[in-house]
Structures are given as structure tokens and as C-alpha cells.
Amino acid sequence: MVLIGVSLLVFSLIHLVKGDPVRLALGTRFSQETYEALQHRNGLDQPLVRQYFTWAGRALTGDLGVSFRSGDTVTSLIGERLPATLTLAFAAVLLALLIAVPLGTISALRPRSFVDRFASVISQIGISVPDFWLAIVLILVFAGTLGWLPTGGYVPLTEDPLGWIERLVLPAIAAGVVSGSVLTRFVRSSVLEAMGSDHVRTAQAKGLHGHQVFGWHVFRNALLPLVTVTGVQLAYLLSGVVVVEIVFSWPGLGQLALQAVRSRDYPVLQGAILLFALVFLVINLVVDLLYSRIDPRIRR
Amino acid sequence: MSAVPLPAADPVLEVEDLRVELRTPRGTAHVVNGLSYAVGQGETVAVVGESGSGKSVSVLAMLGLLPPRVATVTGRAVLQGEDLLTMSPERLRQVRGPGAGLVFQDPMTSLNPVLSIGKQLVEGIRAHDDVPKAVARRRAAELLGEVGLPEPDRALDRFPHELSGGMRQRVVIAIALANSPALLIADEATTALDVTVQAQIIDLVERLQADHGTGVIWITHDLGVVAGIADRVLVMYGGRCVEDGTADDVLERPAHPYTRGLLGSLPDLAAPLDPDGRVPDLATVPGLPPPPTDLPPGCVFWPRCPVRSDPRCETEQPPLVTVGPGTPGRHGHVGRVLEHRAATWYQEGTAR
Numbered sequence: 177m178v179l180i181g182v183s184l185l186v187f188s189l190i191h192l193v194k195g196d197p198v199r200l201a202l203g204t205r206f207s208q209e210t211y212e213a214l215q216h217r218n219g220l221d222q223p224l225v226r227q228y229f230t231w232a233g234r235a236l237t238g239d240l241g242v243s244f245r246s247g248d249t250v251t252s253l254i255g256e257r258l259p260a261t262l263t264l265a266f267a268a269v270l271l272a273l274l275i276a277v278p279l280g281t282i283s284a285l286r287p288r289s290f291v292d293r294f295a296s297v298i299s300q301i302g303i304s305v306p307d308f309w310l311a312i313v314l315i316l317v318f319a320g321t322l323g324w325l326p327t328g329g330y331v332p333l334t335e336d337p338l339g340w341i342e343r344l345v346l347p348a349i350a351a352g353v354v355s356g357s358v359l360t361r362f363v364r365s366s367v368l369e370a371m372g373s374d375h376v377r378t379a380q381a382k383g384l385h386g387h388q389v390f391g392w393h394v395f396r397n398a399l400l401p402l403v404t405v406t407g408v409q410l411a412y413l414l415s416g417v418v419v420v421e422i423v424f425s426w427p428g429l430g431q432l433a434l435q436a437v438r439s440r441d442y443p444v445l446q447g448a449i450l451l452f453a454l455v456f457l458v459i460n461l462v463v464d465l466l467y468s469r470i471d472p473r474i475r476r
Numbered sequence: 477m478s479a480v481p482l483p484a485a486d487p488v489l490e491v492e493d494l495r496v497e498l499r500t501p502r503g504t505a506h507v508v509n510g511l512s513y514a515v516g517q518g519e520t521v522a523v524v525g526e527s528g529s530g531k532s533v534s535v536l537a538m539l540g541l542l543p544p545r546v547a548t549v550t551g552r553a554v555l556q557g558e559d560l561l562t563m564s565p566e567r568l569r570q571v572r573g574p575g576a577g578l579v580f581q582d583p584m585t586s587l588n589p590v591l592s593i594g595k596q597l598v599e600g601i602r603a604h605d606d607v608p609k610a611v612a613r614r615r616a617a618e619l620l621g622e623v624g625l626p627e628p629d630r631a632l633d634r635f636p637h638e639l640s641g642g643m644r645q646r647v648v649i650a651i652a653l654a655n656s657p658a659l660l661i662a663d664e665a666t667t668a669l670d671v672t673v674q675a676q677i678i679d680l681v682e683r684l685q686a687d688h689g690t691g692v693i694w695i696t697h698d699l700g701v702v703a704g705i706a707d708r709v710l711v712m713y714g715g716r717c718v719e720d721g722t723a724d725d726v727l728e729r730p731a732h733p734y735t736r737g738l739l740g741s742l743p744d745l746a747a748p749l750d751p752d753g754r755v756p757d758l759a760t761v762p763g764l765p766p767p768p769t770d771l772p773p774g775c776v777f778w779p780r781c782p783v784r785s786d787p788r789c790e791t792e793q794p795p796l797v798t799v800g801p802g803t804p805g806r807h808g809h810v811g812r813v814l815e816h817r818a819a820t821w822y823q824e825g826t827a828r
Binding site: 373374375377378379380381382383384385386388392393396397400470471472473 | 536539541569570571572573574577578580582585586587588589590591592595599600603604635637648651652654655
């Protein structure tokens, strides 16, 4: 249902945008015959409703059409780009969690301490800083001035593990800072809330060791809502790393989608956006399934 | 009666001049102000008073369960010969459980919703007794059977949300009893339960108490419960003990105007109707307890007292003094006469 809605919306929006893909593909000098032939070949002379159903029907069978520009199938184009985007999004979320969980937890355990104030300021900045600006600053400092890391690009892990890591670090930071800041605040409030609950007092009253009280009765309970929020952040990153991908010339889906917009490459754009929607749904499904595994109240 | 007075055994808990101050945004709150009492072996002491009188805070303070950042606790609380207030955090941890078990008010929130009943019992047992998990599990099942949970073995793998309120409270009691505590503290343990379940829980505690000789502190504002179970009653108001004595003395011959007000506000189902055929209005104690940040200098009850007349009421704190002949003690106080004391300037005999 959601996917049908998204596909319809995307289809209409794309066709609302001015610009003729055939004209863009042909350049400035072409004959009327070639123009019409190309339009016909891509089915663009058909009424829009018909175009949608043709496309949707094929999409159901896994055929997302062919790129106007390169002539490659959309599925193969997406398939090429997907690993890079997945890598970046997962790295960013991982980084965000690695920072957010300890920092948020310490802040909650020592409210109004130095660490808490520090974390609060940093996360406020992190939420406010635009990712493209951060990306550029990171490049300037670490790739430019210090020269520690490359400015961008992507190599598969299997080819060059070290190069993979080197190229991943800066984009992951740029993409993960916002999520990290959001998650830090979330972990803090979540742990604080768990600490205040009555069952923690029961746990203390039965004489558990401090680490048991924290691990089993505070942290474990605080973790549940964190799973949901992390899922949302991951979904957001998978579809939202466009800007970071472009600054770091990271060959992911975001870049593909942007190129498709520029050249009015409808099939590619539709395919990419459909995939973003699909990813969002899949992540939500995974979160729900995971939840039923870790929260006994939802089981059955 | 008995010719040879038996030597009184040492009390399980002896509280002396317990004071608790909490730092609040509105200033320092004096929530417990010089509380002293003792609980003998197998004895049930009921602590009564309205919300905010310091009943719960006083026991939480003894067991170090108040946030140290906010609370300052002074005085002495000697449990089985050791002062809880000066012991090391590790020793205090060891005492929580085997020394004193706590049952809290709301069974819906006092269990961890995401851990099984078995896990919550087993971790409590193993925190004090280094036994294999299987042994602890067996003991946990026995405990659940003892508190009257049906199918105790299967209940171990259940989660709190799968049980009713009464069953959950039995689990909470099982947790509190897991390490055979010398003292059981029930903090409004039956307030959230309906009356039949309440009666079952009270029976359960009384039976366990008879079997194990546990001392019980029963914190409540339900005077009906007090009459049923308490050996002694301690009435708290404004963080102070305003009256204490055996249940008979306090409930039948209340000396403090506040106790009288409390007892007077019990609904009397046998009361005659008004001349115009209506049920008479419920008697209340007018006014509100004083804010603990701003206690009156004299008697804490002075601002609400219906019989204040003595010039000292407003300026001088009345001491806790003997007001009646007292009653011979039972449980843990055999051979001793238990005093009936009240802190009031009001004198008019103790007849109600």
C-alpha cells in the first residue's frame, strides 16, 4: 500500500518538473524524426496514466526500466550503488551509537556534571550544524591541512581494506554527527527515565550489586526505545546521505538520484526513490520484529 | 499472669532520632524530624499518617534508598546490632535482602516489565547466596509456592504483565522474603489492591511472620488494616511521631488530637441517618499538613488543631510523654509494659 502511494506520488512529482528528458539527452542539434523515435522508444508519447501503469506493472516483476541516459537497466544501476550507500549509512549509525551510548549514559548517571554539560553543548551543536558544511570542514582539515585522509571516493572493502576504511571515516563522521547528537540526547533521557522507575528501587532493595542494577534494570530497559530510534536514524541516513555522498564523491544512491534529477532520467529517479521507500519499510519491519524479540510485552 | 517475666529479646530494629532533610528547589524540606522506635522479633509495628507525613521516606532513608545527592540522613537505625546509617555501601547492599526486605506500594510498577519473574527472584537470591542458578531457581519456585502463586514452576518463566495485581504483589513479597529477612517492611503494600486481595496478602504476611519470627513494619494509612494486624501503632505527622503505643491503646484511647481526628474520619456504616434522612457527612481533619519546607515552630499539628488552647502550642514543640498506663507487651516485648505516649500539650484524660 505504502509503496503504491509512494510510487504514484513520485511519478506525478517527477512529471510535474519542467524539462524534457529526450531534449536533454539529444543535445541542441537533432531532427524531429530522431526526437519522435526516441520519445516513442521510451514510451514518452503515451498518456501519463498509461505510462504509470506500464511502469508499475513492470516494477512489480522487478523490472524498473532502462536509464534514458546510459541505457543500462535501472536495477543494475541501483545494484551497483547500493553497497556504497549501505556501507556509509551503517558506518554512520555505528559511529553515532558508539558515541551516543557511552556519552548519553554517563550524562544520565551524573546529571549536571561536567560530562553532562559538555555532552549537552556538543549535541546541541551537532544537531544544528549542516552536514554539507561539516563535510567541507572535515575535508579541509583532515584531507587538506593535515593530509591524513583522502578527500573522497570509494573502494570496495574486498579490494583494499585500508583504503576502504580511510575513505569511509570522514563521510561517516559527516553523516553520523546529527544522528549521534540526536541519539546522545535520547540515551540520556531514556536512561534517566529508567533510573527513576519503581522497579529499580526494588532491584536495589533486594541488595543487587550496583552493576547488576544498572545492567539489568536500567540499561536493558532504556535500550528498548533506543532500538526504535536507531532504526529511524538508519532509515533517515540511508535515504538522507545525498549531500554527504556528493561532497565526498561517494558513489551511492544519493548521487545516482541527483544525477537522474539533473538529466530528467525518470526511470532511474523513480527506481531510486522507490528503493528509498522500500528501505524505510524494511527497516521498520526489522525494528518491529526485533522489538518482539527483546520486549516480552509484545511477544505473541 | 505469668509470674516470671522473661527477659526481652533485643529488638530487630531500633531507630533513634532519625532525621531526614531533602534539598528541594523551595528550600530544605524537613521530612523526618527525630523519629525513634523499635521493632521486636515477630512484632508488627504499623506506621500511620497521611501522605507526606514521612512514613515511607523514613524507611527508604534507613536503607539508603534515597538519592544521596538530595537527602541528608542523620540519627541511628540499628538493625540486628549494626547501624545502617554508618555502614559501608557494600555492607548495606548485603543487608538489603537478608536484613530487611521491602514490599512496595504499587505491584504494577515495582517489578521490571522486561524480565521474567524467575530472573527477578533468582538474581535476588544469588546476590546474597552464591548458589548455582538451578538451586536458586528451585528455591524461587518454592518461594512462589509459599506466597500462594498457582503453578510456581511455570510462573518462573512468566512476565509481570501476565499476572494480575494481586499475583504480582505476591511476587514482590516473595522477592522481599527471598533471603529470609529479619525485618519485613511493607510500604503501603496493600493500598493498590482490592479488599479481598488485600485480606489475602495480610493473611500471608501474618502467616509468614508467625513461621519465621520476622519483625514487620507495616506502613499504611488504612486504619482498618492497622486494627487487624498491628501489635503497636506509631502515628506520624509532619515527620514526627505524635503518638505511639499498642494498637489497643492508640486506637481505643487516642490521646493526640490528630489521632482522634484520623479515627473520627473513618466512615461509620452503623451511624444513624440525619433527621432529614441523609447519611451524615464524613468527618474530616480540616486543613492540610504543613509543608516540610516550612514547619511551624511549636506543635506541628497546631495550625489544624481543633482543641488548641495552651499558650505553648504555638511556640513550643510538645515532647512525647507517657499518657496512659500502657499495656503488657507481646511478641518480642513479653514481660515489658509497652508505654502509650503522645506529643501534645492538650490534656483532658485519654477517653475518647
